Amino acid sequence: MTRFKPARFHCLFAFALLLPLTGLISRADAPAAETASALAASTNPAASLVPDPVLRTGELPNGLRYAIYPNKEPQGRASLQLVVLAGSLHETEEQRGLAHFLEHMAFNGSTHYPPGTLIEFFQRMGMSFGGDTNAFTSFDRTQYRLELPRTDADTLAEGLRVLSDYAGGLLLLDEEIDRERGVILNEKRARDSVAYRSFVAQFGAMLPAARLPQRLPIGLESVIEEAGRDRFVDFWDTWYRPERMIVVAVGDFDVEAAEGQIRDTFVPLVARAPARELPDMGRVTELEEPHLFYHYEPEAPGTDVILTWLRPYKEAPDSVEKRLAELPRNLALAMLNRRYSELAKGEDAPFNTARATAGDYYRFVEEAEITVSTNPKLWRKALQVGEQELRRALEHGFQPDELAEVVADFKNALAQSVRGAPTRHSSQLSSEIAEALFTDTVFTSPEFDLALLEAPLAQVTPEDCLAALREAFEGDGFYVSVIGNAKLSVDKSGNASAALAEQEILAAFQASHSEPVAPPAVRETSEWAYASWGEPGAVISDERVEDLDLRLVRFANGVRLNLKQTDFEKGPIYVSLRVGEGELTAPAEQAPGIGDLAGATFDAGGLGAHSADELRRILAGHTVGVGFTVGVDAFTLAGATTSEDLRLQLQLMTAKLTDPGWRPEALRQARKQLEQLYLSFKYTTGGPLVTEVANLLASGDPRFGLPEKDVMLSRNLEEAREWIDPELASGPLEVAVVGDFEPEAVIAAVAETLGALPQRAERRALDERKQVRFPAQPFNKNYGIPTEIDKGDVRVYWPSHDALDVRRSRRLSLLGAVLDDRLRLKVRQEIGGSYSPYAGNVASNVFPGYGYFQAICVVDPSQAEQIADLIVEIGDDLARNGVTADELERARQPVMTSVRDSLRNNTYWLRSVLSRAQEKPEVIDWARSRVSDIESITAEELSELAKTYLPATRASRVIILPERPAAAASDVPATE
Template identity: 70%
Template sequence: MKSLRPLALVLALAFPFSGFPNSAPPTPPAAPNGSPAPTALALPAAAEPSLKVDPALRTGTLPNGLRYAIYPNKEPQGRASLRLVVQAGSLHETEEQRGLAHFLEHMAFNGSTNYPPGTLVEFFQRMGMSFGGDTNAFTSFDRTQYMLELPRTDEPTLAEGLRVLSDYAGGLLLLDEEIDRERGVILNEKRARDNVGYRIFVAQFGFMLNEARLPQRLPIGLEPVIEQARRDRFVDFWETWYRPERMIVVAVGDFDVAQVEAQIRETFTPLAAKAPARPLPDMGRVPDFQGLRVFYHHEPEAPSTTVSLTWLTPYADEPDSAQKRLAALPRDLALEILNRRFTELARKEGAPFAAGRAYVGDYFHFVTEAELSISTTAEHWSAALGVADKELRRALQFGFRPEELAEVVAEYRSVLEQAVRRAPTRHSSQLSNELAEALHKGEIFAHPEAHLELFSEALSRLTPEDCLAALRETFSGRGHYISVMGNSVIGDPGEPAPDAARAAIRDVYVASQREPVSPPEALHQTEWAYHYWGEPGRVVSDERVADLDLRLIRFANGVRLNLKKTGFEKGVIKVALRVGEGKLCEPAEQYPGIGVVAAGLFNLGGLGAHDPDELRRLLAGHTVSSGFRVELDAFTLAGETTRDDLQLQLQIMAAQLTDVGLRPEALRELHKDINQMYRGFAHTTNGPLATEVARFVMGGDPRFGLPPKEVLLSRTPEEAREWLTEPLAQGPLEVAIVGDFDPEATIAAVAGTLGALPPRRERRALDERKQVRFPEKPFNKNYRIPTEIDKGELRVYWPTTDGIDVQRRRRLALLGAVLNDRLRVKVREEIGGSYSPRAMSQASEVFPGYGSMQAACIVDPAQAGMITDLIVEIGDDLARNGVSADELERARQPVMTSIRESLRSNDYWLHSVLADAQEKPESLDWARTRERDFESITAEELSELARTYLGAARASRVIVLPEAK
């Protein structure tokens, strides 16, 4: 019943077009609705474009008005995704019901016609569905959506899933005792989601839309309503708005469409409205003014300041169409060019901001927002405001260069083409969400081929002038807002004077507007520097593993290559490299924090011959990526590509191993991130947990946890280079490639890049670096943080042992799942003490003898001690009384579903099997035995582990609370 944060569904974070990642491009989103757009791409009437609904989609409407949509899809095989969209949310609440739309979503899991209270989650678990993963829901302003991921698609399972949705729609019991029990859960969800970012959003939202209903109906609601509302208010909302004509049922999966359609008709045709319909609420109005309105909000605990320029206009209601999407294209590309300019500016020496972006979005058929937002530090707000103003005016005055447009067009086209390649193996969960979204918003659900056909010609004809015209229409006309929000103190900090602060902000903006702007600088063009790596490497061994359909190859230079060709994701190839010994050889005693800094510099610095901006331009239109991490026993690089770009992907990775760009400008960018992170640590529970506790539970080893900020900031690119050069250039290297590739072409591509590198040394044992120990005696640690946000966080640790023995690791993991479910029942359901308590096993595969069982939750500070005691008691009860057969099955069945699905997952084969298949050949046996071994686990085995490790005398506690006021 995880409800999405309002912040994620409203103006502050939603944006239609955030750029084109070089890896895993998603299906292009529908163009945003209703904002002004130029007519430069209008076609003659004879060539009027069209966008047709995906022909595989079957839709219908029942006699009672309920709509349904069914889409056949093969991935994951044998599974189905079901959605129930109720087109009612917090906007439909009365003043006395504020928060009940969301509360009602929770109550759907607490008793209905076919599922008595306390039985539904357990029923799901026995079916092989995990709570929160396969069963979930969210509430927004204008809808409530329920989601099920069914483990099978046989007729009884589909019938059961539809019966659950039917109970949500028309069979809720809404018992008084269950409502009272859930109040604490809702209040703790509100507490868990409370943070400075949310508080800033609420303040700005209310200021800008002060004449609208939206700010008065945040989905989480009001505490007095949550605490006191009686059953009749719930019933009134449910019977009024949970009406069949306001519902959509979506089914996507590996099933027979006709059968599912018949089941939907049989299940939902009897559904009837229980009360008369009411008129839709008055949404209010979008403020209409000329000139400027200034908003200032000081949030002293914020880690940064956000400066924004915002234009709000009433939503222009018009049907979705090809013409509408084409009209938005020039604006979207203009915004992307502007965003890339901000990225480049943020890297320059002395840049007064960390990041910036421009976006446009439409919300709830009510308002269209165009915004330019800059993240900066408290002292640089005025300079950042100047950057926002000048860069927008620079674009509006001088437009865009042809090469800038060519870059974003290439990326956009690449996204479209990759979406077409991936279409046959899209996952049902993704498709069901997209389909539910489209039907709810009244948008056309088209196949990726239709998107490509629609936009291809338009992209070819698009000009910089088209983009400039679109940008001018977007940021013109009505008045706009200037906002400065966060930790900036404007004026006398001892005597807050909002009027004076607003006047100072206005003065800075007006002064900036008087300053002229010059055309953008010409872009520096370069040639790709990493084409040739020497004579291709020679294959010295090639072993085929028939039962797992793998190839294990070794080159003469010592590079190991592991291959698995799959059809799980059409057009996708995933590549992973493991090199060196990672954190095991981190010189933390000499350079505390070097691992964090080295990883940051590596990912931000580009390559030796190409800085990040040159690299982005060179790679425009190509599907390549590579992310670097410092793992416990290796450095890893992971990326995603296609057949056409595999050679380029491997050239990039070879260059990263031999010529990574640990640049000073990357250090500047990283320092901005580090400073912001530590400012956040000062006022959140993350502070002591990420610094002191993370190191303490690893026996004080300086490789773990974060050092003081000034120590981290003292690390240099030279130190990172000194540490990384030898292992990257000479360390053991194992390459795993999984996906839709040509095997012989792939081997040749590796031979010409990684196989052509100088010889690699063998892996070092480094046994002396593996001596990590959990603290010998149980400990109690208590921390206080200065914050006005009333929430605490707690951790309970039980030392266990390592997971080097895979059978023991699996059993500890299943015991962790049992403990996690007991926390759900005891801490969440029975006492409402936390929204999302969780527990899991952490059994090391690197450090002999090291492991722990961990439990954590966010709580009311006043209840922290009591809930910590309860968690210890829950563990102790497991130790004394063991695991029941039913608990074992409810923990095991979701794991079995996950195992079966993972067999068709590229990520599973890449990271869990092939990543180190030659270094650790036992991993192949782990893959062979996984399903059988989990099936063989007994309740007595888990009970024995619980007796060994979970007794109260072994528990350690960490509690982080706000400072006493």
């Protein structure tokens, strides 16, 4: 896969990178570096950063670096990573795209693994393709990852041998290269989007003299289609050199033995060609005045207004002083972003979201950025909010209570990192260690980080944060960008004019900048209103399930409490409330959309006594929180806490049940998001899939899928409140608690809160509302969407069965995994028809008899019909000829690895077992039988199910293809 950065250039990516942005006011009175020096002197931190003492690092004679970290979670597993300091930046013009292409070729034949055998080898070991075996290519690196299911000497040796083959044993056969070309082109197609095109346009405009925009990792189609083996070999031999490689091993193993195996495996690795000079990165264009950029994307669901400051990267080795210098800046950004968040809730807020970021990337550029997402009609007002709120902070600084809030959260995060350090997962650690070594950052322990930052956090002042923010956002040259579906000025012919648009943007910026900004209003503080709930409830039953170490408690008011104390994670306690009867009880006339609206507004509405922003301030420094979801047969409130905050967490959850806020700002925000969502539906496959197809798969049941936009937007808070409040106040309530706690303390805390509530109702059968059917006859549906994005979506569905019979459900799920692997082999590997085909079984645990297999492929539109036929043929072949023993094992072993991992996974116990252990006691037996039952599944059983469910005569098809949009003025949103 390609990756642009584990950070982001602009909000179009979910990565998080930050930029420098000043020039809105004069230079800061005191630079952040001086603040850092003062903090360092006052707190007397360690003279230098101290690496985590558990980490062992070394370097082989050939220059390869390695890092080893013993770690017990998951037990008996290891995470291996190979980092190659070579990415798309290192390509010649004739190699554009080959760094990423080469990453794919690592799976297509090497010294120890002939073509077509590596993925199957992984599967037989118990590793899933894409989950336990993966890789990515970015501008500056290629990184391979293996999550080994065992850590015995043979398995560890095998994993290292695979990495060694990636490093020095690729075959790069012509026929395999040719076979993979279609996969790469389809990955390029799958990743193409309005967001990607906007990113490319902005990237090139802001770094016109840099190499980065000229080396996007996916590369050029002409190179992907035509490059011969010699170009691959040249890149591989030149850049895959031992001195440009890092091996990371983290897991439940003996360090000495692992180090010996790394040495034995990688010492023989040698460079295969002379070293090549590093490419010239170009330069960052430094501006002396505002520069305007406009990019129109008619298919975008909204418009982003962005203020961006760029400057050349200044080399700054990781150090105590550097980390302390970043602290006030990060606190300042957190305070600024909270201001933006509060403004977005305003009645007349002209934007959806806004975010300030700052940082550096690729050791080439430093940046600061304000990104405001809005409706195209409101881009000028959004620009005003983004610019003026930043300037308000830069001119007037921050208030002590704002700082206290973010400091409390920072300190709590550091403390929780220390507590959880002994039970971190190896995959997380290996990625963090690889990142540290790649970036020449010292990998410090959570204990060191807390010791380093605790005193500075207590001493940092609002003035320190202001100085840091001013230094981050400094300079008179910056970019003002408008990107998305806002159509700005047009020329006399009615065509968009970049020059006129830039003048329009500049005028809007200057108008905003000319307005003075007042200091921020003083925020009111309030006391927590939900500390007392009356007389604690009485326990009337307390049952222990010894073999699974569960405890099932019942209170006099009908509240059920299920507990499992674990040592899987140090610190966290996971709490889930399953309450009421969910969407089954929604009024029929409101069923289209009411559940979605409730889910989108409940959390944002806060509580009756506290808004969401007030809650954030009151709860600062505490590990508490609640997320609300609307399920088919229950509502769920879930969150994570610690033993210190358990009572507060339960008070918060009880308040959510009895006094939800349903504030109008929640509806305003939800409707803005829905407007954008429905606009995206017009131009993407999501439209027909979530509106029409989801409904079609349930034979027209209005509870399935989203309704038309007007219907969705007509839903309101009063409807949601009238439906949900009674469900929360008196509906059946089952509480699940899993994690690091003392059981008696949990029982007492629940008694004081949820146990003190009025009597709860018993759950009803509601059988008449559980009737849903897949269409009786197969269907073929074709949809066209008006888009310039040249990709199609192919879906094939076969009716199957529900998940109420767990033995059948497990077998259908495993058959889905076999079908998925057949898709990989036939559609991806053999014909290169899709980058990431997927198949699986979807089974309801509420609606009797309801379930279906689905197969999904993103394809070249010209191949859509062919691939739909092929998918149906694959299913039919399984129906006629059955599942082989090898296919069964390759599907089963990764599942067994996952199942064994889940036995030490708090989330599994919370969601799959304890959330309804008293409502549905059979789930306890399901937990007992999982391992033995899945191990007992036979190829004959799966073959019989395939014969029943996957014949071609049962297949339904959906094909969604692009239609070139007509250039109609009516399709273009107006602006104000």
